[in-house]
Amino acid sequence: MKKLIAYVLAGAALVLAVPASAQFAKAEDAIKYRKSALFVMQQNFGRVANMAAGRAPFDAKLAVESGVVAEFMADLPWAGFGPGTDKGDTKAKAEIWSDKAKFDDYAKKLQDEMSKLTTATKTGNLDTIKVAVNATGAACKACHDDFRAK
Numbered sequence: 001m002k003k004l005i006a007y008v009l010a011g012a013a014l015v016l017a018v019p020a021s022a023q024f025a026k027a028e029d030a031i032k033y034r035k036s037a038l039f040v041m042q043q044n045f046g047r048v049a050n051m052a053a054g055r056a057p058f059d060a061k062l063a064v065e066s067g068v069v070a071e072f073m074a075d076l077p078w079a080g081f082g083p084g085t086d087k088g089d090t091k092a093k094a095e096i097w098s099d100k101a102k103f104d105d106y107a108k109k110l111q112d113e114m115s116k117l118t119t120a121t122k123t124g125n126l127d128t129i130k131v132a133v134n135a136t137g138a139a140c141k142a143c144h145d146d147f148r149a150k
């Protein structure tokens with residue numbers, strides 16, 4: 001019985017963590033979902049970026065915690081960019097859907113950089129973290145430049 005419960009929980013965790021084919025009841029929900037994921041990601045990334053830029057005191061433990069959450073969150077927004085979610089309360093440009101391969105490349109790049117950022121936070125070395133923050137920030141910016149309306 002315990003094993004069954006463990007399997008059910010593991011299955012539920014998998015579904016929650018990997019919603020690549022997630023369906024949403026309404027386009028509005030998908031938009032809210034991706035914006036929420038990006039917001040939580042940014043708050044955590046921003047915390048590390050603030051330390052790297054000297055805007056906040058370096059707190060090695062908090063940097064790791066924030067990096068781990070930012071990395072996890074970086075996997076989530078993309079499920080919310082399904083077909084038909086181009087209109088509404090969003091700055092997403094139509095090119096996301098007409099040039100999906102390029103958008104997907106940017107998403108993948110961000111996930112890679114966010115993962116390297118977590119690795120960097122675990123070194124506890126602020127200079128190493130700075131390099132990773134810059135690369136991650138560049139990945140954010142590249143996608144915004146092409147795919148986010150002003």
Ligand code: ASC
Nearest residue numbers: 042045046049137138140141
């Ligand atoms: C952030 C944030 C972004 C990126 C970008 C990096 O913290 O909100 O969009 O970093 O500014 O250039």
